[in-house]
Structures are given as structure tokens and as C-alpha cells.
Amino acid sequence: MKLYWCPKTRAVRAMWMVEELGVPCERVLIDIRDAAAKDDPGFRAVSPMGKVPALEDGATRLWDSGAICGYLADQYPQAGLAPAIGHPDRGAYLQWLLFTNAVIEPAMAEKLSQSPVSAVSHGWGSFDLMMATLRAGLARGPWILGERFSAADVLLGTSCSFMRQFKILEDEPVLFAYADSCTARPAFQRAAALDVR
Ligand SMILES: N[C@@H](CCC(=O)N[C@@H](CS)C(=O)NCC(=O)O)C(=O)O
Known part of the structure; x- marks a missing residue:
């Protein structure tokens, strides 16, 4: 997995989630205050709005902290961070x-x-x-x-x-x-x- 992030942004949600799961993840720094950095084609392919966090996992691309946290919780059920489908919670x-x-x-x-x-x-x-x-x-x-x-x-x-x-x-x-x-x-x-x- 590749996580596009920038310090002191909403990307900390995805970084925290990855740490809760303890799974390997490459972090790619994108300086959102620098227009040229945000235009990086690799980043824009994953984050069409040019925002962080964004996550690439094989062919899956997510560009919203809520979607990323929900996705990761479901992908790694052994961590117990999402009640399973059918659970009362x-x-x-x-x-x-x-x-x-x-x-x-x-x-x-x-x-x-x-x-x-x-x-x-x-x-x-x-x-x-x-x-x-x-x-x-x-x-x-x-x-x-x-x-x-x-x-x-x-x-x-x-x-x-x-x-x-x-x-x-x-x-x-x-x-x-x-x-x-x-x-x-x-x-x-x-x-x-x-x-x-
Ligand atoms: N709904 C998105 C919002 C993400 C967002 O707005 N990120 C800001 C940083 S906190 C950003 O990347 N801004 C750069 C820009 O819009 O150019 C999420 O929670 O992931």
C-alpha cells in the first residue's frame, strides 16, 4: 500500500489507522502547499481532487480519510476495528x-x-x-x-x-x-x- 500524506493535515487519520493495524505501508509525502508537488501525475491518479490523505492498494484508490479508515478496517478484520457485517454494532x-x-x-x-x-x-x-x-x-x-x-x-x-x-x-x-x-x-x-x- 502507498499512503499519500502531508504533515499536519487530515492525513494523520490514515497514518493513525495504519499504525493501529500495524500493516506495512509506504508513505509518500506530498506538500499540499506547493502547486507543482500536487500536480505529480502519480499522486493525481490516486487523488483526483489533489487532496491528502489518499491510498493506493493494488488497483484500489481512495481519496478520503473516512473511506480510507473504513476500507482498512474491513481489509484487516483481524485487528477488530470494525464490527463485522451482521454484528449488532x-x-x-x-x-x-x-x-x-x-x-x-x-x-x-x-x-x-x-x-x-x-x-x-x-x-x-x-x-x-x-x-x-x-x-x-x-x-x-x-x-x-x-x-x-x-x-x-x-x-x-x-x-x-x-x-x-x-x-x-x-x-x-x-x-x-x-x-x-x-x-x-x-x-x-x-x-x-x-x-x-
Ligand atoms: N474529505 C477529505 C478532505 C481532505 C482535505 O481537504 N485535505 C486537505 C488537507 S487537510 C488537502 O489536501 N488540501 C489540499 C488542497 O485542497 O489543495 C478527507 O477527509 O480526506
Whole structure:
């Protein structure tokens, strides 16, 4: 596998996932701040939008952190990072796996750009609705599926961490404690150590 990445980006989600799985993966640095680097044909063949992370695995090409984490969890079932099809937690897992890129990300953009709120017509509802839903989801803990850590936590954990880093959240004890639990995982620590030039 080849993972296209750049330090201090959403690529850390895929890097963390690879470390959780402990599988071999070649990392290819693409400086997303350099237009020429982003035009690299090998990279663009894998990432048509020119974004990181992007993953090449044989003929399979993925260019979204959510898709990459979901794909890897299913490809390496022995790591137990995805409830199997038919498991009672599979539905909740898929719901939360998609929540980061379908709901949190656009809700964060709404908040940061102070866009008008239109909770009924916007697919993500609103920033406040997203937060209330996430808080309720994490209330049981320690992970989003309860006792079981999954690929959904890789996505949600980085999002909670980003929101704290960007100072979007004032005081969110549940989310901050969750983010701390995520970033304390040895696999996250290994990914963070690699997430430098
Ligand atoms: N939905 C995508 C978004 C990826 C994304 O926007 N990545 C940014 C870095 S955090 C990027 O590559 N930006 C470069 C560009 O758009 O030119 C994902 O989560 O993978």
C-alpha cells in the first residue's frame, strides 16, 4: 500500500489507522502547499481532487480519510476495528464512521466561516445540533461504540482534537476527555511522531 500524506493535515487519520493495524505501508509525502508537488501525475491518479490523505492498494484508490479508515478496517478484520457485517454494532459503527466527514466537517466550516444556519436544509443540521448529537453519542464512553475501539474513533477522535486545537470549543469536558483518550493510544503517538517532515 502507498499512503499519500502531508504533515499536519487530515492525513494523520490514515497514518493513525495504519499504525493501529500495524500493516506495512509506504508513505509518500506530498506538500499540499506547493502547486507543482500536487500536480505529480502519480499522486493525481490516486487523488483526483489533489487532496491528502489518499491510498493506493493494488488497483484500489481512495481519496478520503473516512473511506480510507473504513476500507482498512474491513481489509484487516483481524485487528477488530470494525464490527463485522451482521454484528449488532455494525449499524452504529457505520453511522459514526460517516459522521466526521458528513456532519462534523461541514458543521465546523459553518462555524469557522460564520455562515447562516439553516438546520433543516443543510444535511449536517447546524454546528449546535452536531455538537449536541456528538456529546450524547460519547456520553456512555469510553469509545463511540462503548467498550469497543473502532475505526470510527480514529475519525471522531481526530475531529475532537482538531476542534480543540482550532479553539472552536470552549469547555467540553466529555469531548476533551475523549480526545485525550484517543491521542494517548500508542498507535496515535507513533503516527504523531511520523507526522513531521
Ligand atoms: N474529505 C477529505 C478532505 C481532505 C482535505 O481537504 N485535505 C486537505 C488537507 S487537510 C488537502 O489536501 N488540501 C489540499 C488542497 O485542497 O489543495 C478527507 O477527509 O480526506
